[in-house]
Structures are given as structure tokens and as C-alpha cells.
Amino acid sequence: MATEYALRMGDGKRIFLSKEKILEELEAGSADAADLGEIPTLSGNEIDKVAEILMMPGKTVSVEQGMEVPVTHDIGTLRIDGDQGNSGVGIPSSRLVGCMMHERAFGADTMELGHIDYSYKPVKPVISNECQAMEVCQQNMIVPLFYGAMPNMGLYYTPDGPFENPGDLMKAFKIQEAWDSMEHSAEHLTRDTIWIMQKLMASGSDGVNFDTIGAAGDGDFFGSLHAIEALRKEFPNIYIEAGMAGECVLGMHGELKYDGTTLAGLWPHQQAPLAAKAGASVFGPVCNTNTSKTSPWNLGRAVTFMKAAVKASTIPCHVDMGMGVGGIPMLETPPIDAVTRASKAMVEIAGVDGI
Amino acid sequence: MGMPISHIMASGMTGIRAAGDLVARMEFSKKMRIGEAKEYVAKKLGVESMDLSDEHVMRELREELDIGVITSVAGAAKGIAAKMNIEKLLDTKINSCDLFRKQIA
Amino acid sequence: MASKEELIQELTDAIISCKKDRVLEAVEKAKGVMEPSEIIEKGLAAGMNEVGTLFERGKLFLPHVMMAADAMTAGVQVLEAEMPAGEQKKKMGVIVNGTVEGDVHDIGKSIVSTMLQSAGFEVHDIGRDVPIRDFVNKAKEVNADMIGLSALMTTTLPGQKEVIELLKEEGMRDRVKVMVGGAPATQAWADKISADCYAENASEAVAKAKELIVKK
Numbered sequence: 001m002a003t004e005y006a007l008r009m010g011d012g013k014r015i016f017l018s019k020e021k022i023l024e025e026l027e028a029g030s031a032d033a034a035d036l037g038e039i040p041t042l043s044g045n046e047i048d049k050v051a052e053i054l055m056m057p058g059k060t061v062s063v064e065q066g067m068e069v070p071v072t073h074d075i076g077t078l079r080i081d082g083d084q085g086n087s088g089v090g091i092p093s094s095r096l097v098g099c100m101m102h103e104r105a106f107g108a109d110t111m112e113l114g115h116i117d118y119s120y121k122p123v124k125p126v127i128s129n130e131c132q133a134m135e136v137c138q139q140n141m142i143v144p145l146f147y148g149a150m151p152n153m154g155l156y157y158t159p160d161g162p163f164e165n166p167g168d169l170m171k172a173f174k175i176q177e178a179w180d181s182m183e184h185s186a187e188h189l190t191r192d193t194i195w196i197m198q199k200l201m202a203s204g205s206d207g208v209n210f211d212t213i214g215a216a217g218d219g220d221f222f223g224s225l226h227a228i229e230a231l232r233k234e235f236p237n238i239y240i241e242a243g244m245a246g247e248c249v250l251g252m253h254g255e256l257k258y259d260g261t262t263l264a265g266l267w268p269h270q271q272a273p274l275a276a277k278a279g280a281s282v283f284g285p286v287c288n289t290n291t292s293k294t295s296p297w298n299l300g301r302a303v304t305f306m307k308a309a310v311k312a313s314t315i316p317c318h319v320d321m322g323m324g325v326g327g328i329p330m331l332e333t334p335p336i337d338a339v340t341r342a343s344k345a346m347v348e349i350a351g352v353d354g355i
Numbered sequence: 356m357g358m359p360i361s362h363i364m365a366s367g368m369t370g371i372r373a374a375g376d377l378v379a380r381m382e383f384s385k386k387m388r389i390g391e392a393k394e395y396v397a398k399k400l401g402v403e404s405m406d407l408s409d410e411h412v413m414r415e416l417r418e419e420l421d422i423g424v425i426t427s428v429a430g431a432a433k434g435i436a437a438k439m440n441i442e443k444l445l446d447t448k449i450n451s452c453d454l455f456r457k458q459i460a
Numbered sequence: 461m462a463s464k465e466e467l468i469q470e471l472t473d474a475i476i477s478c479k480k481d482r483v484l485e486a487v488e489k490a491k492g493v494m495e496p497s498e499i500i501e502k503g504l505a506a507g508m509n510e511v512g513t514l515f516e517r518g519k520l521f522l523p524h525v526m527m528a529a530d531a532m533t534a535g536v537q538v539l540e541a542e543m544p545a546g547e548q549k550k551k552m553g554v555i556v557n558g559t560v561e562g563d564v565h566d567i568g569k570s571i572v573s574t575m576l577q578s579a580g581f582e583v584h585d586i587g588r589d590v591p592i593r594d595f596v597n598k599a600k601e602v603n604a605d606m607i608g609l610s611a612l613m614t615t616t617l618p619g620q621k622e623v624i625e626l627l628k629e630e631g632m633r634d635r636v637k638v639m640v641g642g643a644p645a646t647q648a649w650a651d652k653i654s655a656d657c658y659a660e661n662a663s664e665a666v667a668k669a670k671e672l673i674v675k676k
Contacts, residue, residue, distance in 0.1 A: 251521025
């Protein structure tokens, strides 16, 4: 009987696969990405290299010495103290303690200050609290410290916001009204993000992290790109990370363009140049994990997408490798064997500039 | 919490334990890709690229350059003071340092 | 005169173009050659399936899906007027769809509702943060064939199980299918709570709903 290797499903469940099956799954995952994104599949050598990483005997694996990359850390301040329903360990501590623990104890290369609601819009009523926290953290910390949150354009729709929910309008075939609602929301998203970051930059922030751009579709991407453009213009030295929500920009509107390019339906390698054009310093591409597929299938797919994004990008790419993305299983406590294998493959095969 | 720590251990430059913060600063401030950022920082520090993730090399060098270390060293720069030294070392501007200078001017 | 294959292709292409005028024109052209039910099944419905695939591949977007669905409805209305009463296109099924209580995520669930509606189901989207009992009450009110349950957080995921339990208590579980979805939901979770199916994305939701309700 052929040797079988302990791997994972996309939901984290343990499975055992032979080398032959691993190669088959890697090829199928890579082919799926290539088909959707119209990008090259991984070469035979690359597939072999990912397979080798997956079959390594140790529980954890790591990149070859000298190949290390910065690991940027979003929302970590909150993960010590808070709990957002799928992350956070609930240890009572301040956000300063969270930041300093990451810097001094965990070895994070950058950190981010975030608000428990973690969307830009709800930061407005508590902006003074955020500015105070940023000032205190900046006085004590050495690693770059961003302010970060989700653009989350859905918060501008009813019942959370002033504009009618485009999903409801669309279902009633009110297409023009849905478009208007999304365009108004995007304008407000841009305005709010700029206002918030003006305050945080005045409090010493190194920059801004747009976390999960496009979660509400192409309007969300549109509003975020315009906010990035305006912030770059106002603060030429600001650090801007543009991290995406998903692999493909959801076409909720379908007609919005940036720099002459239709935003709906863009894949990571097509998103990267637009983030750079708007003025982002670093782009955070995403590939979603399919929970019904194996880890080789998901990793083959994710590495294929990320490799194309890294190649197309003119700015550094820090791949999103959280729960359920970047070949990592969709589980609150992603198994370390799967996390470290995905991490190594992404650095060594996709050639990402950071995580 | 296990996941980010796993990434840091598997692929990270371990922040101020070594020179991860410095390489990250060059990626973010000058949009340098990883190879260029490492080369730039290594040149400024007078070390090899591989040394940037080497705790043994960087522990002593960070103390010498006074750009912040994890362990307690009496009188060593921390926070804004360490970042001001990083500004000079990397020839870059850091927003919190600018703010501090404005506040004491 | 165009062949049947050419007419089917024309109908499919017209739906993919998302233009009502083009669909109506293609329907008029096909009427003399094909039976109304064949025009609907092989031309218009096949076109809508292709629209769903193109949406999933990021080639067509939500407004286009709705325009295509609107065009298909117009085409079907023209054909139904000419069909004997018994042969008129039957509703594919009634679905109540929503995000469970405590969870305010709306967009994914809304896309699923839109895609189900455009595939021909009667969809009652009852929104987000929906109390458990409201799912069951709505299912009773509209005589639903299926309930779709979305949850985006691990903490709200148990709400899906609670709806299934309540359906059992009310003696409705045998006649109402349950589909679960959302980022933390998986096939294993669906199996564990005895849901009838799990869907990874909107087009899978449509395919599985068709399978479950048509078989039913």
C-alpha cells in the first residue's frame, strides 16, 4: 500500500492522501485558478515543490533561512482582549498591552490598532478614544503601527445606514435605484474613511489598513480606491495597506470603473495594479478556501492566484493568510500543520513580499 | 492567536527580535519589494540580507544602533526615541516622530 | 428557416445578453417551430443556467442576472398565454431565506436570494438577524418547500440547528427542506445538524435547491 500523508480538508478535518493523490489535487486546484483567472497554472516543478512541502514529516514547517518576509498583523490588539464571534481569546488587557505583546513577545513585524466594531463607520462617534489609544501606542512602540478597519459599505444600507438596501431593490427589479444607492454609499464610505484617517494621522499613526475591501462588492472597492487616492494625496508619506475581502470582486453594481477598468469580476492579479494606481503601499490579495476540497487542492489554487498577483503587482504583496483564506482551513483554530505549510508555500513558490 | 504566531514562526522576520520592523518600514514607506527592501536595510546596517532575520546578529546590532531591543537595557531608547534613531538609520520619515518634534518645538 | 438548434442557441444567447427585447424577439421566432414548453426549458432556462455560471465566474454581475431574469419572465409570460391551462409552467418551489438571529451579515444571503429568484423559485427573503421562530412562522404562512439559513459567525451558527429543532417540534420537518450556508458552515456541520444540504456559494445553492425541491 502506498504511503499516505496526514493532511486536511478545507474545513480542517484530518485526511490521509497518497503522493499520487496529492499531486492530482494540486494540479486540479491550480487548473481551477488558471481557468477562472485566465492565468498560468503552476509548472510541474512548482507542483512538485508544493507537494514536497505538504509531505514534510514535521508537524510544523518553515521557510528556508534567508527567505523570511515581514508578517503584518491586523486586528491583533483586539484578539487578546476581544471576541468578534470568530476570533479573539478574551484575556482582559488594554489595546496597548495587545500591541506591545505582539511587538515584544510574539515577534510581529507590524501591528494594527483597531476598534472592536472593526468597521470605519462606527469609529466616527468614538474617534477621540481611538486617537488617544493611537498616541499612547505610538509613544511606546517601535514596529510600524497602522490604524485599521473594514470599509464595510453594507453599513451604509438600511437598516444600518441611510441608503436603501440595494439587495432588496435589485430583487424588486429596481436596478437604477440600486445603482444610485450603491454610488451614494460609496461616496459616504470614502468621506468617512478620509475623515477618520485625518484624525488618526494627526495622532501619529504610521498609516492605514483597509481590511477586507470589496466585502460589499464593487461599490466597496470603488469607495476604498477613492479613499486611498485622497489619503495618498493629502499624506504623501502615509503607509497604506489595501487588503481584499475575497478573490473575485463581487459585481453588485457591475458598471463602476476605476482608471477606466470595470471593477466587478476582477481577480487578484487584476486588482493589484488598481490598488497601486490609487496609491496603496502594499496590496493584500486573497484566495478563498473551499471547505469541501482538500488542502492540496486549496493550496494549489491559492498559490496559483497569488503567484499571478505578485507578478502583476508593482507594489509589495502581503497575501491574506487568515482563517479560510490563502489555503488555510476555515476553522476558528486552524491546524498549525496546515498554517505553516501554506505559509511556506506562499513565500517560496508564490514569492509574496509578506503575509 | 495561534495562527498569526504560527505564521511568524514559519515565515516572519520576528519584528524587533531581529530586523523585521525595518524591512517592513521600507516596503511600506518606499513601496520596495521584499528583495529590494532587505538589500536596502542590510546595506544601511552593514550586514548581509540573511542577517536581518538572525537574532544573534541583530540583538547586539540593535543595541549598538540604539533602535530598540526587547530585553531591558538601562538607558536604551524605546518607543519614539528608538524610532527617531530608525529614521536616521534608514533615511526615512516616521509620522509619530514628526508629531513628537512638532510637540516639543 | 432556422433550425431548432439555431433557435435554441438564439434563445440562450438572448437571455445571456440580458435584453428583454432580444428575448421576446427570439421567442416570437421560435414559436412557430417549437412547443412553448420546449422554448422555456431548452432555450430560456438553459440561458439562465449559463447566466448563473457566468456570474460565478465573475463575467456577469448581479444587475445583469436580474435583467436576464426579468427578460426570461417576459418571455415565459408570452408563451404561457398560448399554453393550455394544465401545461403552464409550474412554480419551481417556495423558499424562505434569511440570516439567523444575532448575525447582521446580509450580502451573501441576499445574493443567494437573488440567484434563487432568478432561477424561478418564489423567494421570501426575511432579512438578517431573524429570530428563530420567524423562519418557521414564515414557512407556515407561505407554505414553503425549503428554508435557507445563513450564518457568518461561529457564534451564530447554532441558530441554524435551532431552526431545524423548531421545525421538528412543530411537526414540519418532513415537508420543509433545510439548506445551510455562510463562511463557517460546512458539509460536516450540515450533516451534524441534519440539514438537507450545504451550499458553498450562490450557484451551488441554486443547483442544490433544484435537486432537493424537484425531487421532493
